Amino acid sequence: VLEDLVEVVGGPALPGWAAGRRFKLPLHIAAEIAKGEVPTVSRADMHALRSRAAFTETKPTSSRLPVNYQIVPVFIRDRVGKLIGQRQRARVDRWADFPQFPLDLSADLLADFSPRSVPRTGPVPVILSHDLDTHEGLANLVRIFLPIEESAGAHSTNYIVPCSWPIDHDLLGQVSERGNEIGIHGYNHANKTPYAEPAERRRRLEATRELVERYSMIGYRAPSLVRTQALMEDLADFFVYDSSIPTSGGLFPVPNNGCASARPFRIGRLAEIPISLPRDGSLLFLGYTPNEILSIWIECAEAIADSGGVVMLLTHCEDRFLGQPAMQRVYRIFLDHIAASERFFFSTPADVLSARGLT
Numbered sequence: 001v002l003e004d005l006v007e008v009v010g011g012p013a014l015p016g017w018a019a020g021r022r023f024k025l026p027l028h029i030a031a032e033i034a035k036g037e038v039p040t041v042s043r044a045d046m047h048a049l050r051s052r053a054a055f056t057e058t059k060p061t062s063s064r065l066p067v068n069y070q071i072v073p074v075f076i077r078d079r080v081g082k083l084i085g086q087r088q089r090a091r092v093d094r095w096a097d098f099p100q101f102p103l104d105l106s107a108d109l110l111a112d113f114s115p116r117s118v119p120r121t122g123p124v125p126v127i128l129s130h131d132l133d134t135h136e137g138l139a140n141l142v143r144i145f146l147p148i149e150e151s152a153g154a155h156s157t158n159y160i161v162p163c164s165w166p167i168d169h170d171l172l173g174q175v176s177e178r179g180n181e182i183g184i185h186g187y188n189h190a191n192k193t194p195y196a197e198p199a200e201r202r203r204r205l206e207a208t209r210e211l212v213e214r215y216s217m218i219g220y221r222a223p224s225l226v227r228t229q230a231l232m233e234d235l236a237d238f239f240v241y242d243s244s245i246p247t248s249g250g251l252f253p254v255p256n257n258g259c260a261s262a263r264p265f266r267i268g269r270l271a272e273i274p275i276s277l278p279r280d281g282s283l284l285f286l287g288y289t290p291n292e293i294l295s296i297w298i299e300c301a302e303a304i305a306d307s308g309g310v311v312m313l314l315t316h317c318e319d320r321f322l323g324q325p326a327m328q329r330v331y332r333i334f335l336d337h338i339a340a341s342e343r344f345f346f347s348t349p350a351d352v353l354s355a356r357g358l359t
């Protein structure tokens with residue numbers, strides 16, 4: 001049985017970075033804070049809160065379909081999605097009770113109550129990542145987004161679907177040669193791998209090996225962010241890290257999912273880099289305008305910097321996501337904001353993991 005969570009607002013009893021922010025803490029810890037005490041937080045408390053909604057052990061609808069959900073044309077998925085999204089935007093408390101949307105740092109607050117916690121100072125790393133779901137995404141990355149990133153002095157990490165569409169290695173080779181990272185994005189994007197039988201799941205992971213070696217990949221991102229503990233255990237045999245757990249996943253792939261932490265952590269033998277900013281697809285689906293998305297990204301990045309986390313942004317290069325002209329513009333402004341601020345620097349998963357002792 002899960003312990004009840006209670007809302008706590010940052011004030012004098014909490015670390016400075018928490019001021020004015022809302023958190024959801026386990027009842028017994030919130031009770032100590034309410035009495036004006038410094039709460040005693042164990043490793044088990046920390047782990048329980050971070051793991052509470054970190055996995056999607058129950059299959060989302062897209063994984064339950066007898067066929068690959070991608071056979072439904074994109075324009076129909078988009079139209080149905082927009083209708084649902086606009087209605088859902090107003091119901092945020094229901095689908096983001098915990099973690100709260102668009103950002104929830106409750107597990108990081110708990111970690112800072114631990115006597116061994118060392119406050120982090122200095123600039124905060126920003127990792128730019130793209131999931132390459134289609135050839136269109138890969139082509140747009142090379143044509144549109146690499147130039148935008150290079151002009152801001154940044155590189156990106158790009159997770160590609162290995163076994164669905166024919167990969168254009170001229171393009172992917174360019175991405176790699178220009179100093180960007182490549183990682184694996186599932187198997188065929190049908191959202192089945194995490195729930196497959198163990199032997200089938202391993203077969204799917206083995207199928208990526210040639211590509212993994214060709215581009216010296218060290219990381220994995222699950223399609224639609226569906227992830228199970230069994231998947232994580234298997235990933236450790238193939239990858240150094242995973243980046244499939246959002247800090248605050250909101251509505252997708254299932255309501256109330258995420259690890260409520262923006263700090264990389266260890267899951268068994270695997271390192272995890274949470275996707276700490278809300279992603280382009282979710283925000284567009286909920287009906288946020290490009291300018292609203294820019295504000296959310298900047299506000300969340302600043303809050304993550306205050307708290308000593310790592311900024312990990314996930315965007316999609318396809319025309320219907322970041323490829324829209326207004327979104328391209330917003331992305332450029334966001335990158336310029338990061339580049340101009342002394343609080344941030346552009347980084348990569350490998351550098352972040354080694355800086356945090358997770359390799």
Ligand SMILES: [Zn+2]
Binds near residue numbers: 223
């Ligand atoms: Zn994807």
